[in-house]
Amino acid sequence: MAAHVEHNGSLQRLEFVRVDDCGDVRTPMPAKLLQALKNLSTVEINGCKSLEEVFELGEPDEGSSEEKELLLLSSLKLLQLYRLPKLKCIWKGLTKHVSLQSLTYLKVCFLDKLTFIFAPSLAQSLPKLVTLDIRYCGELKHIIREEDGEREIIPESSSFPELKTLFIYGCGKLEYVFPVSVSLTLLGLPQLQTLEIKTCGELKHIIREEDGEREIIPESNYNFFGPKNFAAELPSLQYLKIDGHEELGTLSAQFQGLTNLKTLRLESLPDMRCLWRGLVLSKLTTLEVVGCKRLTYVFTRSMIVSLVQLKVLKILSCEEFKQIIAKDDDENDQILLRDHLQSLCFPDLCQIEIRECNKLKSLFPVAMASGLPNLQILRVTKASQFLGVFGQDDQASPINVEKKMLLPNLKELSLEQLSSIVCFSFGWCDYFLFPRLEKLKVYQCPKLTTKFATTPDGSMSAQSKVSEVDEDSSINREWTRNKGWKEDGDSCL
Helix, strand or coil: CHHHHCCCHHHHHCCEEEEECCCCCCCCECHHHHHHCCCCCEEEEECCCCCCEEEEEECCCCCCHHHHCCCECCCCCEEEEECCCCCCEEEEECCCCECCCCCCEEEEECCCCCCCCECCCHHHCCCCCCEEEEECCCCCCCCECCCCCCCCCCCCCCCCCCCCEEEEECCCCCCEEECHHHHHHHCCCCCCCEEEEECCCCCCEEECCEECCEECCCCCCCCCCCCCCHHHHCCCCCEEEEECCCCCCECHHHHCCCCCCCEEEEECCCCCCECCCCCCCCCCCEEEEECCCCCCEEEEHHHHCCCCCCCEEEEECCCCCCEEEECCCCCCHHHCCHHHHHCCCCCCCCEEEEECCCCCCCCEEHHHHHHCCCCCEEEEECCCCCCCCEECCCCCCCCCCCCEEECCCCCEEEEECCCCCCCCECCCCCEEEECCCCEEEEECCCCCCCEEEECCCCCEEEECCCCCCCCCCCCCEEEECCCEEECCHHHHC
16 A cells, blocks of 8 residues: 555545454554555544554654655544554654644553553644543553653653543553653643543552652652642643542542532542541532542531532442541530531532441431532432431530421432431431422331321421331332322332
């Protein structure tokens, strides 16, 4: 094909190349072909078992002087590489005359032998890269190779000025995401909005720290983001997911500066005991925590006033989790009056889901019930020590406490497999009203004495002052506004 291109300029108009399941192809795009493909904008390669490199760029002494002046791949916008088990490098040869100035989307998946993605010189020419998606590249150690290997002066900075989305999944040998020059020279990644990292067991930093030529890996004060204040250089970050990182302890110091963070998902972080101390993420709307075995709480009382935009809270499979809101370390028990508790609220919180948190006994003090005006979905499942949705604060006083509480927008209430739950609410309030409830589900709650019943106007109510469990109480029951009660407990499965 390369020899034919020398005599035929028709390939100059070619924009899209796709190669699927070509077992004998080793280099689909040799240097001579690339020189002809001036308008190439999309390359997709999948399932080529023998392929070792994608783009052959040529050696320093190859080609005429005119050919050497060409900027290869300058029109490439999208590059997707899937299931290439022998691929060792994406670009082979001299990268001096390569420009990725148009590249906006790069996705690589199941490249078993790939150890890096960009040479340092290529990392300078990515002004339009918006999405970088890397999945299951088991040998990948660096996104940008540490040494270029070419006899040329390499600029110190690496440029990702438009990068908005970064996904990294299943890269077990990845040590860090970016070299320190990304932070120090470019003031970080100013447009980055979504950062998701999952199952990268060797990952030590997002940004590598350096002391001369020596990498610093702090042991006692683990710094996931790398250089001091790097998180402050991510002003646009809105979505962050961290999954499967064993050495992550406390996030408070490392999240300072993520002022626009809206969604935070933390999964399988076995050493994490505390999310934050003295940290406020005022724009946070979604918090999901899954499989963090040592985590005991998520918020302190002093934080609540700033979490006015929180909409979704999910805590799943956290073995040591005991409370959603803990007292501050310096909080004086004597000032924990009920009016103080009533001032704590989540005005926008619409969904709470708790599952497999066996040390949790209640969600909130009963005085906080009035601070959940927009709660729509409440689900609690498989919490063996859970006693009630609302509990009694030890230091609170019953003075001026409402005997009836209203959750005005609750639409779904689900209590399932709670072997210890006794009542919906402890404390001085024994009657709750849910005027907009559409679905109630109670399953395997053998000790629950609260009686759920409809009122004359069609609202659902929960009355906790029932001396013993009876047929009208709530062992296994399901109710919907349209169909009424289902008495068959098996229907709740």
